[in-house]
Amino acid sequence: MTIKLETPFTEEKIRRLKVGDMVEITGKLFTGRDAMHKYVYDGGKLPVSLENQIVYHCGPVVIEENGKWVVKAAGPTTSFREEPYQWKLIQDLKLKGVIGKGGMGKKTLEACKAFGCCYFHAVGGAAQVLAEKIVKVNGVYMMEEFGSPEAIWEFEVKDFPVVVTMDSHGKSLHEDILNLSTTALKKLL
Secondary structure, eight states: EEEEEEEEEEEEHHHHHOTTTTEEEEEEEEOHHHHHHHHHTTOOSSSSSSSSSSEEOOOOOOEETEEEEEEEOOOBBBBBBHHHHHHHHHHHOOOEEEESSSSOOOOHHHHHHHOOEEEEOOOOOOOOOOOOEEEEEEEEEEEHHHHHTTTTEEEEEEEEEEEEEEEETOOBBHHHHHHHHHHHHHHOO
16 A cells, blocks of 8 residues: 655654555655755755755756756665765754665664654666656755755655655664575575
8 A cells, every 4th residue: 555645744644654665755855965965964054944854865857948947857866875964964954754765874764763754765767757756846956056966956746656664663674674684694604
């Protein structure tokens, strides 16, 4: 069964989600990559509030057509490189979700549990399919400072498909799979 998660993203809604839940998100998503994470971690202030929002680790391909931004590709980027920063963004910006691929580590998991946030896994290699779930670009922030792929893009999405792989209860599918794999490898060796 797919769970529909719609704006506003509240702690109550997020805490209902569990590892393994398939979710379709409708509402706002904000992209955020390396430049934005380090900027905020180092004390920089964003020109837009991300409180109770979801940050998508994505460097989208966006072009201007007839005076409007059009998203051509919007696949997830590897999340783990944001691990040194993500916990602080969850805490300070009051994020309710993070989307990416590949999972994140202990600090992020602890922040998810403490502050009511989930890590959602989006399918890698499906950039065009995911772009079709973006119905509108509401704005772009810090384009001059960071450049297009690193800018903060504000998307309006409908039924954006993800899976909860780290929940607000301290469970991590990534950790479970690592433990199972390590155990299986030890048996083989």
